[in-house]
Amino acid sequence: MAEPIEVTDADFEQRVLERSKEVPVLVDFWADWCQPCHMLAPVIERAVDENAGKVELAKLDADANPATAARYGVRGLPTVKAFRDGEVVDEFTGAQPALVVERFVAGLVPSEADELVGSGDEDSLRRALEADPDHPVARRELGRLLLRRGEVEEALRLLEGVSGDFVADGLAARARLAGDEDLAPAFEAWDAGDHAKALELLQAALADPGRRDELRRVMVAIFTELGADDPLAREYRRKLSAALN
Numbered sequence: 001m002a003e004p005i006e007v008t009d010a011d012f013e014q015r016v017l018e019r020s021k022e023v024p025v026l027v028d029f030w031a032d033w034c035q036p037c038h039m040l041a042p043v044i045e046r047a048v049d050e051n052a053g054k055v056e057l058a059k060l061d062a063d064a065n066p067a068t069a070a071r072y073g074v075r076g077l078p079t080v081k082a083f084r085d086g087e088v089v090d091e092f093t094g095a096q097p098a099l100v101v102e103r104f105v106a107g108l109v110p111s112e113a114d115e116l117v118g119s120g121d122e123d124s125l126r127r128a129l130e131a132d133p134d135h136p137v138a139r140r141e142l143g144r145l146l147l148r149r150g151e152v153e154e155a156l157r158l159l160e161g162v163s164g165d166f167v168a169d170g171l172a173a174r175a176r177l178a179g180d181e182d183l184a185p186a187f188e189a190w191d192a193g194d195h196a197k198a199l200e201l202l203q204a205a206l207a208d209p210g211r212r213d214e215l216r217r218v219m220v221a222i223f224t225e226l227g228a229d230d231p232l233a234r235e236y237r238r239k240l241s242a243a244l245n
Contacts, residue, residue, distance in 0.1 A: 004028065004045060004057040009065040016058055020083035024055045024108040029072075029079040031063045036095040037078040043098050044080065047105040054109045082108050113138060134161070140168040147171060148191055152178045170221020173214040180211065186218075195222055199236045206243045216240060 007015045007027070016025050028044060030037035041059075048057040062069040062077060072081060072088065081091040082104075092104060110118075113135045116128035122145055128138035139158045146155035156175040162168035177183055186201035202219050206212055219240055226233040 004048075004059045007058045007060050007065075009067045012060070012065075012068045016083055017086040019056065020087075021085050023053075024089075024110075025083045026055060026057045026105065026108070027081050027083065028057065028059045029062045029069055029074045029077060029081070030059060031061060031077055033063075034077040040078045040080075040095040040101075043096070043101050044105070046098070047102045050102070051105055051109050055105060080104075084108070117141065136162045136165055136168065140165060140171065143168065143171055143175075147175055147178070150178075166224040167221045170218045170224075173217035173221075177211065177214050177218070190218075190222060195226060196232055198222060199232065203236060203239055203243070206240070212244070216244065 005015060016027055019025050026044065026048065028037075028041065030041070045057060048055055060068060062074055062079075076093045078095065079091065079093045081088050083089065090104065090108065092100075096104075111132065113128040113132035116124040116131065117135065117138050119125075120141065122142065125138050125142040125145070128135055129142065132138070139162050143155040143159040143162075146152075146158070152175050156172060159168050159172035159175060162172075174187060183201075183205060186198050186205070189195075189198035189201065199219060199222060202215055202222075206215055219236065223230075223233040223237055
């Protein structure tokens with residue numbers, strides 16, 4: 001049985017948050033005095049071992065590392081939190097039966113479609129959709145590739161099937177605007193990663209009220225890709241709000 005890694009307040013960022021961008025990381029918040037913690041430990045270690053290489057286990061002594069425990073709102077022990085891409089994606093508190101723990105861990109393991117999407121090429125994305133026709137990231141990223149190639153109708157069919165994804169929504173809006181040649185420089189700038197130029201051109205195009213809602217969707221997609229705290233996103237979010245009011 002593989003030994004879990006011991007993490008602390010000092011190295012949590014690197015060994016858990018950064019690592020979770022590559023593979024899901026479970027963190028077992030425990031304390032030596034906690035008997036249920038000792039009961040849970042071998043159960044969760046076996047479940048992780050069954051998925052060797054696809055998920056990792058870290059242990060954090062909540063008494064010795066109170067800052068991290070407080071940061072993540074740990075109020076009872078044991079608490080297990082699952083991290084992916086630097087964020088908590090699932091958790092439970094208290095010793096649980098082996099079957100519950102096994103299902104919890106299995107739910108974090110990337111599916112075949114997830115792994116194919118990670119490759120990013122068209123063939124892998126199409127194979128991901130064969131495995132899971134509703135996979136949101138596969139639909140979004142294949143739709144993006146098709147848009148860049150000018151295959152608008154197939155792109156739109158894929159993108160309109162994705163719900164709750166601002167980037168997919170913006171790409172679908174872009175597909176609906178594909179006939180407006182004056183917007184091509186903005187979309188080309190987006191594809192090239194020149195977000196400042198893309199947003200500048202899209203902001204200028206808002207003067208046309210007939211396209212305003214679709215343009216807003218495209219801009220929101222770019223804001224989402226940049227991240228909520230990005231200065232460029234904040235600047236143009238304010239400009240967009242002013243233009244719409």
